[in-house]
Amino acid sequence: MAVGAGVALGEVAAGLVSPSVSPVTAVGGAVIDAVPPGVKDWAISLFGTADKVALLGGMALAIAALAALSGLVELRRRFAGVAIIAVFGVVGVVAVISRSDVTANAIPVPLLVAVAGMVLLRWLIRKLGEWQASAAADGPSPKIPAPNGPEGPARRRFFQAIGGTAAVAALAGVLGATLRGAGAVVNELRSKLVLPAAASPAPPIPAGAGLRVEGIGPLVTPNKDFYRIDTALRVPVVDPGQWKLRVTGLVEREVELDFAALLAKPLIERHITIACVSNEVGGDLIGNARWLGWPVRELLALAGPKPGADMVLSRSTDGWTAGTPLEVLTDNRDALLAVGMNGEPLPLEHGFPARLIVPGLYGYVSATKWVTELKVTRFADDVAYWTPRGWTERGPIKTSSRIDAPRDGRSAKAGDVAFGGVAWAQHTGIGSVELRVNRGRWQPAELAPGISKDTWYQWKMVLPLTPGQYEVQVRATDLNGIPQTEDRAPVAPSGATGYHTVRVDVKS
Numbered sequence: 050m051a052v053g054a055g056v057a058l059g060e061v062a063a064g065l066v067s068p069s070v071s072p073v074t075a076v077g078g079a080v081i082d083a084v085p086p087g088v089k090d091w092a093i094s095l096f097g098t099a100d101k102v103a104l105l106g107g108m109a110l111a112i113a114a115l116a117a118l119s120g121l122v123e124l125r126r127r128f129a130g131v132a133i134i135a136v137f138g139v140v141g142v143v144a145v146i147s148r149s150d151v152t153a154n155a156i157p158v159p160l161l162v163a164v165a166g167m168v169l170l171r172w173l174i175r176k177l178g179e180w181q182a183s184a185a186a187d188g189p190s191p192k193i194p195a196p197n198g199p200e201g202p203a204r205r206r207f208f209q210a211i212g213g214t215a216a217v218a219a220l221a222g223v224l225g226a227t228l229r230g231a232g233a234v235v236n237e238l239r240s241k242l243v244l245p246a247a248a249s250p251a252p253p254i255p256a257g258a259g260l261r262v263e264g265i266g267p268l269v270t271p272n273k274d275f276y277r278i279d280t281a282l283r284v285p286v287v288d289p290g291q292w293k294l295r296v297t298g299l300v301e302r303e304v305e306l307d308f309a310a311l312l313a314k315p316l317i318e319r320h321i322t323i324a325c326v327s328n329e330v331g332g333d334l335i336g337n338a339r340w341l342g343w344p345v346r347e348l349l350a351l352a353g354p355k356p357g358a359d360m361v362l363s364r365s366t367d368g369w370t371a372g373t374p375l376e377v378l379t380d381n382r383d384a385l386l387a388v389g390m391n392g393e394p395l396p397l398e399h400g401f402p403a404r405l406i407v408p409g410l411y412g413y414v415s416a417t418k419w420v421t422e423l424k425v426t427r428f429a430d431d432v433a434y435w436t437p438r439g440w441t442e443r444g445p446i447k448t449s450s451r452i453d454a455p456r457d458g459r460s461a462k463a464g465d466v467a468f469g470g471v472a473w474a475q476h477t478g479i480g481s482v483e484l485r486v487n488r489g490r491w492q493p494a495e496l497a498p499g500i501s502k503d504t505w506y507q508w509k510m511v512l513p514l515t516p517g518q519y520e521v522q523v524r525a526t527d528l529n530g531i532p533q534t535e536d537r538a539p540v541a542p543s544g545a546t547g548y549h550t551v552r553v554d555v556k557s
Contacts, residue, residue: 050211051173052116052134054218055166059158066154072162075144075155077104077282078367082147086438090540093278093327097334101282116166123174130174131167138163149368169214176207235286239401242289242394244341248315251339255498260507262469264454268500268507269320270336272391277398278325278334278412280434285366285419289402294386298362298425301353308402311388314343319383320500322473324446326411327540331451331549335473337504340406341389345378345423348386354379354425362424362431363405363417371417372433373407374443375425382408382476383503386420408503409476411544414444441543448474448533450482450508450525450549457551463516466555468494469509472525478502480528484510487520494523502528516557522548 056073063071081104096103115137123130141159145151183203259268267274289308296304318341328334349361354375361373378384384407388395395401400418407415413435424431428442436442450472455461472479478499483491494510512521526532537547 050214050218051169052112052119052166054169054214055134055162055164056112057218058165059162062158062161063155066158070145070148070151070155071283072141072145072159073105073108074282075148075151075159076141077101077108078280079144079147080104080108081280081282086435086440086541090327093325093334094329094540097276100278104282119170120174123170124177130170134163134166134170138166173207173210173214176203176210179203180207235288235401236397238289239394239397244389244394245312245316247318247341249317251318251320252501254320254500258497258500258507260469260495260497260509262454262467262507262509264456265469265507265509266333266453266471268337269391270338272338272393272396272399275336275338275390275399276325276334278327279418280369281365281367281418284398286397287366287402287419292402292421294403294421294423296348296352296423296425298423299355299358299427300425301355302351304348304352306348308388311343311386311403314347316341316343316388317383317385318389319385320504321383321385321406321408322475322504323406323412323416324473324475326413326440326444326544328545329540330449330537330545330547331457331551332545335505337500339391340385340387342385342387342403342406345384345386345405345407346380348423349375349379349425352425358425358427360426360428360431362422362426362433363420364422364424365417366419366421369417370433371405371412371414372428372431372436372442373405373410373415377407377410377415384408384415409446411444411446413440414442439542444543446473446475447544447546448472448477448479448525448527448531449546450523450533452521452523452549452551455551455553458554460554460556461514463514463555463557465511466514466553467509467511468521469507470523470549471505471507472496472523473505474525474527474533475503478528479506479525480530481526482506482508483524483526484512485522485524486512486514488522491524514553514555516555519553519555520550521553522550524548 059072092100119130119133138159141162142156145155145159180203292308294306318339320337320339322337324335359375361375361378363371387404387406390399395404404418404420405416451470452468453470468484472482482494482496484494485491494508497507499506524533534546535548538545
């Protein structure tokens, strides 16, 4: 109760003086930064886009366990439990200082959490001691203490103290959530924002690009279903009126851009599929959307990259960085400084007010959300967030394919069984998709026309199957005639490979 109330009061204080950083988010962010890449991969594969909820739940359990330990040792030895809380207050300060968006106001908040927890713990222990002393005075014989005996009032005072502390924690939790509700204000600004019409609208989706196969994913992923993988424990809240993007580093002239100036640029609209490098074979950490934005090559042309530069280090408002090859931001692909997603302003969790979208590269080297800086530099001089953690520098997306229907382990009725899914080779395009049954010969599937070489393609195939157990695999070949590899590889360090395989039980 003491530690819970202290944490809740700390969130209230952070909401008042440090909306961007609180003790909880700072410690959570430090944990995300510190754990080995393999642990992150495990968490993403196990929890998917609920990884942050799982982390917060784990943190709550850990805090509860340490708080219980503090209470037990404090009961047996004065100030021992208080010392444990003090240590974790210091850990909180270190975590807050480590955040890139830290302000001076944020630093004392973990100390407030620790002091509040220590004071409340001592107070509750004293109330408990009074109750125990009264019980000892009553003697061990009465099974039910007399209402007017010395134990009754002391016991009531103890439980009143516990109840009061719980009420403070609950009230502070509600108040903290309210104070930290800046996202609601920015979301309202977002909802009222009218995006300009694209100077170059997205080409029409070709007829037949979306196949009608039960269970297959949509050709264009709705915003609410689009995957979200990032290191932000709390979604950064960025006021578009205050947002600025700076182009710095090895440039002839630095450029600064605000949101109004960005919206005034000749924006283009394109369908682009993006994927997370943590996407397992057959996974769903990939999505296709219609993005609206300004070509990054035009922004960089204003700055004039100097000879020798080969990388752009993009930085998020929360300090996260990605290193993108300069060549892919200046060639003819539609790399965008995006402001819109599927006809509306970017959702907060997908980078509002602006983010990067780069066809052909995994998100960890390209898809910076809440972007505030583009530093033109060299791979030899700068490293991005994931590179020192064992991931490759450049991160090109690998040709891959997925079976959406039937799902692995599902049963089907004997006869014609419809299979369907998606295949992708961003910025190259898909030339063919094939299926094989029980490791037999490859058979060509029907490949729908792609929206562009920067999006996934849908495919389908009807197989006549008699009752029995079947293993079905899929492979894609890109427009250059290069098939995806059968070799199995994990997501680290450069993306998973192998054939997606499903097992189907066909019944009569």
